[in-house]
Amino acid sequence: MLRVPAAFEPPGKPPRPAGRFALRFWSVKHSAAVEAFYERFERLLVRLAPAAARVGLDRLERPAAFVERQVKGALFDCRMCGQCILSSTGMSCPMNCPKNLRNGPCGGVRANGNCEVYAEMPCVWVKAWEGAVEMQNGMDIRGVQPAIDHRLKGRSTWLGVMRKVLPAPAPAEKPPAGKPAAAKPPVGPGA
Ligand code: SF4
Numbered sequence: 770m771l772r773v774p775a776a777f778e779p780p781g782k783p784p785r786p787a788g789r790f791a792l793r794f795w796s797v798k799h800s801a802a803v804e805a806f807y808e809r810f811e812r813l814l815v816r817l818a819p820a821a822a823r824v825g826l827d828r829l830e831r832p833a834a835f836v837e838r839q840v841k842g843a844l845f846d847c848r849m850c851g852q853c854i855l856s857s858t859g860m861s862c863p864m865n866c867p868k869n870l871r872n873g874p875c876g877g878v879r880a881n882g883n884c885e886v887y888a889e890m891p892c893v894w895v896k897a898w899e900g901a902v903e904m905q906n907g908m909d910i911r912g913v914q915p916a917i918d919h920r921l922k923g924r925s926t927w928l929g930v931m932r933k934v935l936p937a938p939a940p941a942e943k944p945p946a947g948k949p950a951a952a953k954p955p956v957g958p959g960a
Pocket residue numbers: 841845846847848849850851852853854855862863864926
């Protein structure tokens with residue numbers, strides 16, 4: 770039976786049903802069309818950003834992440850890492866690699882192009898290259914990706930696109946002299 774890795778899922782979550790697998794490969798096979806769609810979609814997100822800001826991006830986080838999880842989960846087996854790099858990975862989600870590698874394959878790819886850990890599964894990065902060569906900006910795959918920020922896990926990258934184009938929020942007021950500022954929890958970068 771074809772098994773799907775779950776390294777990026779919470780421990781104990783069962784692997785996805787094997788049938789969910791096929792659509793992710795369809796997305797890679799049609800990476801050029803998906804890329805063209807995504808470019809238009811991103812422009813739409815940018816146009817909608819001011820309206821979303823009026824509603825409040827934090828307030829929209831849960832519903833947006835829910836919709837994103839459903840749509841991208843179906844199309845890419847998205848694991849909601851919160852920092853999407855599909856356009857740089859041939860539309861093959863790197864979080865489906867059991868080692869969560871975001872900068873190319875490990876040294877264990879089998880001779881038939883399958884994964885070292887899950888022998889039945891084509892290597893995520895072999896598929897990524899197949900998808901990338903079909904895409905207009907596919908050679909972005911050669912770029913180096915930063916280490917993953919786990920604080921963004923589960924957050925919507927669609928809202929992250931909006932956050933990037935919106936002006937930064939005004940800095941908080943300084944506390945009166947003599948009073949120390951309250952400690953704030955760290956906040957991750959935009960998706
Ligand atoms: S790179 Fe992250 S956000 Fe993009 S499809 Fe994969 S898990 Fe989802």
